Amino acid sequence: MIVLGALVAAAAFFLQGPITSLMERFQPPEDYSGAGTGEVVFMINEGDGGETIAGNLEEQDIVASSEAFIDEVTSRSEQPIFYPGAYRMANQMSAEDALDALLDPENKLENTFVIQEGLWARDALANAAAATGIPIEELEAAASDPQALGLPAEATSVEGFLFPATYTFGPDVTADEVVQTLVDRSFQSLDEAGVAPEDRWETVIVASLIEREAGSEADAYKVSRVIRNRLDANQFPTQLLQFDSTVHYGTGDDTLVTTTDAERADASNPYNTYVHPGLPPGPIGNPGDVAIDAAQHPADGPWLYFVTVNLETGETVFSATFEEHEAAVQQFLRYLDENG
Structure with a gap:
């Protein structure tokens, strides 16, 4: 009997964890009740999705658990839409009240x-x-x-x-x-990002080019390499970047994707990198963290050209030779014809 009791006790000890985990799977996630207390400001940043928002709510102790908030979101008959901005919230709200608060325009702070x-x-x-x-x-x-x-x-x-x-x-x-x-x-x-004050100017110029030209985070590092390769006279003797985005900045028109022959030939535009070699005289927009990092850490590659061949997906073809690039340009022109 003593041995049997010891075996039962040992089994209970070793099974306690799995049994507890199994029970937790069938229990609702931890949640507070009511509208909470006090007042806190909660930020939804550009690009934040439901899981990010839920995690940030839990981190600020606005909700008891991200799981409870996600469950509340998925239970709604209409998928909630979250807008960037600052929201007036409270501490320790129920997931239901927290979601309602984020969807109430009255809680969105001005300025x-x-x-x-x-x-x-x-x-x-x-x-x-x-x-x-x-x-x-x-x-x-x-x-x-x-x-x-x-x-x-x-x-x-x-x-x-x-x-x-x-x-x-x-x-x-x-x-x-x-x-x-x-x-x-x-x-x-x-x-x-580790940019020394004396390197800020060139880094921001390069990053601004990357920000305007790259269609994805992965492409940003390839665009950075194209810029470096083209600025190397041994690889690209003219050192002309030939970016439409710089031409657009010089003309002040931010609505176009392509440029005309006349615009590309206009030497009076100091930002026209089709006629002026090297970097433009200044940044052509405000770059974010990825572009800044890409400016410092270009991908390894022989590319000298790139062209976006699908404006909907952002698919971009990078090429090492002019012949490869011309084939990619034809692909882009076919896309334009097929999509009006």
Whole structure:
């Protein structure tokens, strides 16, 4: 009997973990009840999906578990749509109340705006003006002295240094505070990426090209290599980048994908990399973290050309020879014909 009792006790000990795990599988995830207490600000950033939002809610102790929030999302008859911005929430809310709060426009705080990767400075400042109510003229004036904001000596504008992110400001924020915050956030990203202050200017120019030209994160590192290869006179004697995105920046038209023969031949456009060798005179947009990293760590490869052959999927063909590139261009032209 003593031996039998010992065996039973041992079996119970070793089976306790599996039995507990099995029971937990059939129990609902941990959840709070009610609308919670206190007040916290919860941020939904551009690109955040349901799982990311759920994890962030749990991390801030707004919900008891990400699983409970996800279960609540999937139980709704209509799939909830989440918008970037700052939301007024509470501590320890039930998953149901937390989801309702995020879907209630009344809980979305004002003075919140998003700068997307690659956005031109003029449009970034326009977003800030629309969200904060600060006149665009005041924001432009605050951005008019790049060196006073800490930008490199070469900078003639804030282009490239208004970091892509979601921003929320108080009701009394000034134009100077808004612009300096965006610039400081750019410096923060560059510092975290290991970019030395003396290398900021060239890094941001290259990153801005990558941001405008790459169709995916993986392509960003290949585009970076194409830029480096083309700037190498031994590999590409003309050192012409031949990017449509730079031409567009010089013409001030951000709505087009291609360029005309006349635009590509226009030497009066200082950003026309079809006629002016080397890097353009400044950034052509505001790059994010991936583009900054790609600028510093180009992929290994012999590519000198690339072309996006499908505007819907972003599929891009990289080529080492002009003949390969011409075949890819024909593929792109067929895509344009077939898709109007």
